[in-house]
Amino acid sequence: HMKVHPEDVQRVLVCELPHELMPEVALYHFSPRKVEESECVCYCLKMFEDLGLVQQWQIKKDTLARFLLFVKKGYRDAPYHNWYHAFSVFHFSYLAIKNLHLVEKGYISSLEALALMVSCLCHDLDHRGTTNSFQMQSGTELASLYSSEGSVMERHHLAQALCILNTDGCNIFDGLTSKQYSRCLDLIRDLILATDLAHHIRLVQDQEKMATEGFDFNNSRHRQLLLFLLMTCSDLSDQTKDWKVSRTTADLVYQEFFSQGDLEKAMGNAPLEMMDREKARIPDLQIQFLSHIVCPVFKILAQLFPDADCLLQSTLKNRHCWEQASAFFSRRWESGHSSLDILR
Ligand SMILES: COc1ccc(Cl)c(-c2nnc3c(C)nc4ccc(C(=O)NCC(C)C)cc4n23)c1
Ligand SMILES: [Mg+2]
Ligand SMILES: [Zn+2]
Helix, strand or coil, X not given: CCCCCHHHHHHHHCCCCCCCCCHHHHCCCCCHHHCCHHHHHHHHHHHHHHCCHHHHCCCCHHHHHHHHHHHHHCCCCCCCCCHHHHHHHHHHXXXXXXXXXXXXXXXXXXXXXXXXXXXXXXXXXXXXXXXXXXXXXXCCHHHHHHCCCCCHHHHHHHHHHHXXXXXXXXXXXXXXXXXXXHXXXXXXXXXXXXXXXXXXXXXHHHHHHHHHHXXXXXXXXXXXXXXXXXXXXXXXXXXXXXXXXXXXXXXXXXXXXXXXXXXXXXXXXXXXXHHCCCCCCHHHXXXXXXXXXXXXXXXXXXXXXXXXXXXXXXXXXXXXHHHHHHHHHHXXXXXXXXXXXXXX
């Protein structure tokens, strides 16, 4: 099982990073995937500090370091759903809280900010690179545990997060009152379960309505919908970066999808087209994913926060790049070039 050695904790505590994070880390176009793997945990610690959460919630730094190391170890080396995905989702939540001034302006409380960032770090813990429907169809042990409630993987990610919080020396919420502690765990539960795209799809119309009507600070439903929106935006944030990041991420996602499709074929089940390496047309699938899921989410965020418009523009630009790629591929296909020529 997962182990973290004392010297690992010490190395994080004395991390060489300049005391303050470089200013560029707080920019929307900063890509967390450029951070050295050995430095990620230090960056996480600095981001918590930078938002004043270590001070505000009296989080002991060695406890936070140990917690972060356990979370990092809790991810597998799947092509996409690995530690770097968790780290980049966490980094986006930091960007949103810092640049949209979410706490100072009263959109979320400091406790909600803490729960949001911890949820982002933990939201895909122990992911196996396969979907909820794969768990159910192939009757995995996770399906037998959670399929009656739905969101099979998300319930497992939550269970793993709670297990780490209950590990000796990892409870970063030690400084909270019992009321704050139970509120924080309720938030983490709701936020991690909200990362099931099926859950998001059920809520998105309410989120669009909220953005059109205008955010009501006294409406607890609005406050909850905003937190769920921030989780989904963070989970999809690779699509707000430049084309190279957006395309590379798509490659990693389809590596997972095609591996699952190969598994399903081997088990005698027909995979979805997007999981079948023989049938999937990645540019077209990405245009659909950006059009139906990604751009609408960042449109809602931009309606609520005009400063976030640059994020929406980036997702639209990446969709346009996929449209050009799609046109290029179909042009080459039509003129009878064999598939290999295309790669010339
Ligand atoms: C927010 O939660 C998740 C969970 C799992 C994944 Cl893999 C993603 C995710 N993150 N980046 C991507 C990219 C670049 N392409 C994707 C293409 C399709 C789908 C997908 O799940 N389509 C079926 C659904 C719409 C019914 C997800 C994709 N995705 C996000
Ligand atoms: Mg997930
Ligand atoms: Zn995720």
